[in-house]
Amino acid sequence: MSLRHALLGLLAEHPASGYDLLKRFDTSLANVWPATQSQMYAELSKLADTGMISVAAEGPRGRKEYTLTDEGLVELRRWLTETKPQRNTRSDILLRVFFLGVLTPEQARGYLTELIELSEQGEQDLRRLDESIDWDDDDLSVYGRIALEYGLRFNAMRREWAEWAAAQIK
Amino acid sequence: MSLRHALLGLLAEHPASGYDLLKRFDTSLANVWPATQSQMYAELSKLADTGMISVAAEGPRGRKEYTLTDEGLVELRRWLTETKPQRNTRSDILLRVFFLGVLTPEQARGYLTELIELSEQGEQDLRRLDESIDWDDDDLSVYGRIALEYGLRFNAMRREWAEWAAAQIK
DNA sequence: CGGCACATGTAACAAGTTACATGATTCC
DNA sequence: GGAATCATGTAACTTGTTACATGTGCCG
Incomplete structure (x- = not known):
């Protein structure tokens, strides 16, 4: 659609x-x-x-x-x-979290550590993308930067959450 | 899958x-x-x-x-x-952002305002869900709470981003 | 003249949505 | 006995993925 x-x-x-x-x-x-x-x-x-x-x-x-x-x-x-935006966010990453109980605590923490790395990687990729783009004053640049900022904030949020979550597992 | x-x-x-x-x-x-x-x-x-x-x-x-x-x-x-988590996050919400330039600045801000409300609503819904659940000590409770915390942080991040973004539009 | 980038398409399948269809039991 | 809930399924369609297939023009 x-x-x-x-x-x-x-x-x-x-x-x-x-x-x-x-x-x-x-x-x-x-x-x-x-x-x-x-x-x-x-x-x-x-x-x-x-x-x-x-x-x-x-x-x-x-x-x-x-x-x-x-x-x-x-x-x-x-x-x-x-049209109304769909809040319908399918996330296999988060889905796995629900079932981490079938793993050992070490394995569960391992998964969260993977997510930390994934987020750091994502942040880096976005920063590189930012630098590689020849930003302009046109609309697509303005809104493209706004979208990119979303990505940066999202990855930072997820990294912090995963760090917090890993600490929750005894 | x-x-x-x-x-x-x-x-x-x-x-x-x-x-x-x-x-x-x-x-x-x-x-x-x-x-x-x-x-x-x-x-x-x-x-x-x-x-x-x-x-x-x-x-x-x-x-x-x-x-x-x-x-x-x-x-x-x-x-x-x-299996590797997919970073493949399709988001029609963010997709729209790229194209807000075809609207007037007022309309574009209107869209971002909608997102702020959506995020506030999402946060409230999650808080209500939190209260309605009879949290236990079992695995699903532990990990369910971790997932819910993700949702709260996500909505807060998105709300702050949308507020910042609305201010960017002249 | 050979390789790479350009350029478009089709087929088979998997996943997801919407609507329809049907019937059994419980509870008041 | 009628309504609500329990309970499962099928059909038609859209969306998305993977793999295959083919041909052209440019540049060195």
Whole structure:
């Protein structure tokens, strides 16, 4: 459902091909809404069929450059303003926590230690990403930075929680 | 993939029917791994077919009470210790943030305000859940409380972030 | 002229959602 | 005896993953 809107959102900035969008997913949206190549091409076809986007230009090697239509922009705005965000956060990381009782305390602490490392790694990756991006004054930069800040705070929160949790296990 | 293990985890504590498990999902696991009724019954059948669980007793109204087999416990432990947690956190909430530039600043702030309220609500719900649960000394209580603490910290982090983010928008 | 990056697609499967369908027991 | 709850299942559909398949243009 949201992949559709992620594509509309990226096309709102400027036209792009499926291939272009794939690369942008891998960098900017990978942490928020990962998608595979096959899913993206399928979704782009559907969006074109329903008139949300259209082929603005065709290039070499069968390249199709899509642009957002007016209809697509309306749908993007509708999604942003009218649909309720899902609090529906599936987390296999947290799910495991419920069942750590079937392991030994040492193993359970081991798992939490893994989470500490994971969070530290995540924080580092985000800092590197931050430095590698050529931030601008445009909208995507402003909001991209805000999203990145979320990631940093999230990882810090999780690291502190995991440290606290490990100490709870006797 | 994880629904399977969630069911194994709950059955590790004590035998239960699909109906029982459904209710336990709705209370304890709803925030972490929501599942529908139809999905659960299908998964239980599969788990029984592969010998991870077995029907220990049959009750009135076709009730089937499942227990974890030794094989199932082994698989649960394997999942807990050997599989890498996915950092793969799809979040439509954060996805929207990237595209707030297509809205007016007022609308964008409106969205972030919604997130603040969502987080406050989430925090309250968790506090109520905390009070409604009859915490014990058993494993599920210990780890359940740790998971709940995660939820509280998560909501607090998100609220603070959304407040900060709203202030960033000129 | 060979390899790499560009570029798009399809097929088979697994996981998740929504809606429908049915029946048994308990309790008032 | 009627309603609520207990209890399980199926069907159709959407979303997401993995693997396969194919071809083009550019650059050294």
